[in-house]
Amino acid sequence: MRNRIYFLAVVLAFYWPLQGQDSPQVILKLDDLKNESGLVHPGWQQVMDFLNEEGVTGAIGLIGNSLEKGDQEYINWIKSRHAEGHEIWHHGYCHCRPTVAGKEVREFRGTSYAYQLDNLQKTQQLAREKLGLTLLSFGAPYNNTDSSTIRALAELGDITTWMYKETSAPTEKHVFKRIHAVNIEYPVHIPRVDKLRAGFKENRTEPLLIIQGHPRSWVDSPKRFRRFKRIVRYLKKQGVRFTTPSAYYAHINK
Numbered sequence: 001m002r003n004r005i006y007f008l009a010v011v012l013a014f015y016w017p018l019q020g021q022d023s024p025q026v027i028l029k030l031d032d033l034k035n036e037s038g039l040v041h042p043g044w045q046q047v048m049d050f051l052n053e054e055g056v057t058g059a060i061g062l063i064g065n066s067l068e069k070g071d072q073e074y075i076n077w078i079k080s081r082h083a084e085g086h087e088i089w090h091h092g093y094c095h096c097r098p099t100v101a102g103k104e105v106r107e108f109r110g111t112s113y114a115y116q117l118d119n120l121q122k123t124q125q126l127a128r129e130k131l132g133l134t135l136l137s138f139g140a141p142y143n144n145t146d147s148s149t150i151r152a153l154a155e156l157g158d159i160t161t162w163m164y165k166e167t168s169a170p171t172e173k174h175v176f177k178r179i180h181a182v183n184i185e186y187p188v189h190i191p192r193v194d195k196l197r198a199g200f201k202e203n204r205t206e207p208l209l210i211i212q213g214h215p216r217s218w219v220d221s222p223k224r225f226r227r228f229k230r231i232v233r234y235l236k237k238q239g240v241r242f243t244t245p246s247a248y249y250a251h252i253n254k
Contacts, residue, residue, distance in 0.1 A: 023239040024204060025248060027176070028058040028232075029139065029163055029212040031091060033078070038071035046225060047215040048081055054232060056242045061091030061139055064123025067130040075130050082133060087244035089137035090127075090159065093119035096141075109144035109166070117152040124156060137245035139163035143178070161245040163210055174249050176210050179203055184213035184231055191218065191227035197234060204238070208248060 028051075033044060044060075051058050060081060067075065082088050092107045100110055108116055120138075127133045136159060140149065143164040150169045153159060162173040181199035186192040191213065203209060218224040235242075243251070 023241070024206050025208050025243045026235055026240045027163075027208065027210045027243055027245060027248065028056070029061065029210050030058050031061040031139070031212060031214050032063060032095065032216055033060050033066065033091070034063045034095070035066035035069055035071060035074050038069065038074060040074055040077045041216045041219075043216040043219040043225075045077075046219060047228065048086070050229060051086075051232070052084060054236065056232060056236070057085050057087070057244055057247075058242075059087045059089055059137070059244045062088050062123070062127070062135070063091050063095045063141075064093040064119070064126050067126040070130070078131055082131070085244075087137065087246055088127070088131070088133055088135060089139060089163070089245060090120070090123050090135040091139055092141045093123045106140075106142050106144040108140040108149045109142075109146045111148065113148040113151050116148050117155055120152055120156055120159075124158065134158050136249075137161040137163065138173075140166070161249045163245060164212075176208065176245060176248075179206065179209065182209050182211055184211050184228065185217075189214055189217035189220075189224075191224050191231060193227050193230045193234065196231050200235070200238065208243075209240075 030047065048058070062078070078088060094107060096107055097104050098107065098111060105111055107119060124135055127135050138153065138159050139162070143166055145166045147167055147169045150167065150171050153162065153171065153173060160174055161176060162171065163176045164178045165171065165175045182196070182203050183199065184191050184196060186195040200209070213228065218228050
């Protein structure tokens, strides 16, 4: 009897600390894919080649008007990334700063409902025509949104998930919240391994972490790209499961 109790105590001592310690799923929210003289920026090429080598999926934020020029090499590159399992998501139409009443605003904050709806629809249409894809996820340029964004997105039934919703107004879309302590870049465009590790350790009990970065900026200095690689490899060692917005949404709603 004593031996059985001792055995159970040893098992519990080993097993109990592991409860609730499962590593989270991670979405790599990669922003600002656009047409660069008919081609894909080298930063994007290097980042996606590296992710494929590591067997890691990412989420590519497409700026819609980049499809208007019709450069086939650019379009084929995007199609290939989709075929590999990476998700192409709606990152606005122009990623611009329009002027309203003499004041600089953002594409999805401070502009009218009609303007926002038109931009959302144009990108969806371009993706269908040029890529043969229906974009399922949305994330605004600069992560700036307002109540008009809620109304406009409600008209797009295809879009089911929304990354980094800023406004507090309710929406029927599945919102992926932002945890500011977990990011690739500190400040924007500058990868920091130490900051990522600290934020991850603090939030590793979350079921999902969405980590934002900008691949175009990481080839400005070899150090930046090396840091990004270290971040991905660190996360892999922590046992995270990389996913995409629509894949995660399908998983929790299956």
